[in-house]
Amino acid sequence: MRAEELNRSVQDCLKTVWLAQEWSSDAVTTTGLAQQLGLSPSTVSEAVTKLTAQGLLSRPGRSGIVLTDRGRDVAVQMVRRHRILEAFLTSRLGYAWDEVHDEAEVLEHAVSEKFVARLEVLLGHPERDPHxxxxxxxxGTVPPATGVLLADVPAGSPVVVARVSDADPAVLRWLEGAGIRPGTELVPGEHRSRGMSVDVGGTVVEVGVLAAEAVRVRPRD
Known part of the structure; x- marks a missing residue:
């Protein structure tokens, strides 16, 4: 199924379910989905019922809300659009990485698959977005989402930043100022109740809890 065959609210709902399961094994609930979409639980519950009837979602027992194969196809198309647009906005139009999410949210519903494919070629087929x-x-295949939370890495273990959550623009701006981006090499230091210390290229930075939980890292080669 092509994403453009569905309206924006359906596209957003399916994409949000997929994103909720990308980095977490927790079941997707109506309440959690409502919080992510900024809608009331009753509105989301009604939408989920309709999308289940259309064969785009299912609710198998205690597994929460799950995408069907058709629903996943649409969700992945929307995620692909969003992330390629983010890559384009940062690399070609000079947007900061804390600005691109909202712009891509608008544009992803307006562009065609042909347009997105041409952007991908223009950008050299990137495998990761700016975050x-x-x-x-x-x-429809997706490169593996790898990495553990920086907050969970023991002191003294050299790591490389793999991914930074774009959920909070203020956290992104702080991380930018601290020099922490995908590809940055870090050495975690002492863990404290309010965060942790991190060596960034020879400079020790105090990273708060929110920032430490927004960064995923992998072992340094």
Whole structure:
């Protein structure tokens, strides 16, 4: 199914379910989905019922809300559009990485698959967006989302930033100022109740809890 065959609210709902499961194994609930979409639980519950009847979602027992194969196809198309647009906005139009999410949210509903494919070629087929999230390929496959939370890494273990959550623009701006981006090499230091210390290229930075939980890292080669 092509994403453009569905209206914006359906596209957003399916994409949000997919994103909720990208970095977490927790079940997707009506309440959680409502919080992410900024809608009331009753509105979301009604939408989920309709999308289940259309074969785009299912609710298998205690597994919460789950995408069907058709629903996943649409969700992945929307995630692909969003992340390629973010890559374009940062690399070609000079947007900061804390600005691109909202712009891409608007544009992803207006562009065609042909347009997105041409952007992908123009950008050299990027595998990650500016925040390190994997960009789904045109065939629907997705590069693996790897990495553990920086907050969970023991002191003294050299790591490389793999991904930074774009949920909070203020946190992104702080991380930018601290020099922490995908590809940055870090050495975690002492963990404290309010965060942790991190060595960034020889400079020790005090990273708060919110920032430490927004960064995912992988072992340094």
């Amino acid at each position: 390190g999230d994997p960009i789904p390929r045109r065939d």
